[in-house]
Amino acid sequence: MKRSKKAALVLMAPAASLLITGCSGRDPALVYGSLQECISSGINSEEQCRMDYGNAEKLHPEVAPKYVNRAECEADFGPGKCEEAPKQEGSAAPSSGFFMPMMMGFLAGQMLNGAKGAGMQNSGLAPSSKHVPQPLYKSRSETDFRTAGNKPVGPSSYYHGAKNLSPSSVAPTSGKLVRRGGFGQVSNAFGSGG
Numbered sequence: 001m002k003r004s005k006k007a008a009l010v011l012m013a014p015a016a017s018l019l020i021t022g023c024s025g026r027d028p029a030l031v032y033g034s035l036q037e038c039i040s041s042g043i044n045s046e047e048q049c050r051m052d053y054g055n056a057e058k059l060h061p062e063v064a065p066k067y068v069n070r071a072e073c074e075a076d077f078g079p080g081k082c083e084e085a086p087k088q089e090g091s092a093a094p095s096s097g098f099f100m101p102m103m104m105g106f107l108a109g110q111m112l113n114g115a116k117g118a119g120m121q122n123s124g125l126a127p128s129s130k131h132v133p134q135p136l137y138k139s140r141s142e143t144d145f146r147t148a149g150n151k152p153v154g155p156s157s158y159y160h161g162a163k164n165l166s167p168s169s170v171a172p173t174s175g176k177l178v179r180r181g182g183f184g185q186v187s188n189a190f191g192s193g194g
Helices: 002-022 035-041 046-063 070-077 117-123 182-191
Strands: 027-032 082-084 099-101 105-109 134-136 152-154 163-165
Touching: 027 035, 027 152, 035 046, 046 105, 046 134, 070 082, 070 099, 152 163
Parallel strands: none
Antiparallel strands: 027 105, 027 163, 082 099, 105 134
16 A cells, blocks of 8 residues: 555656646747748648748738838838738728738747657647747847747747747737837847847
8 A cells, every 4th residue: 555655656746847837837939930940840740830830921911010111111120021011801992001021930839748740740639839820020130030029039949949938928919000110129129138
């Protein structure tokens, strides 16, 4: 009887540590500069990479910061790094009249325990990440990625590993209209240690 109690306690210890880390409010996320970078990393399956990239691409027009003209957008993101925002459904106007930065990368969730994607897909287990795949941007003065809401997420995971981020802190929201310096000014403050 004593031996079974000891065994039960020993078996419970790893489960308790798993619960503690699961309650930290942070979750592993992966940051990629391209679809090919995600596939080459081998962390998630090619299918998962394509799905996350596609979801980020669909979300891009909705969440990207919007500018009233191309010059203001390019002042924050760099020459040739902005595109015309698509018009909203139901609008009679030929274009939206706004500009947004191009998608420079995307945020993806990491598979459970960093397991290789194909094996995980076949096991029937779902990814553990609570992160919503979403587009990422870089201001002209930074090398690290940021969400559309201007939250820093760091450099590419392909080179630096998974980031533990709070899903609520990087949850995508509708894109806001910003003026010159809106996105870039805030990112410059972060870049200068402010």
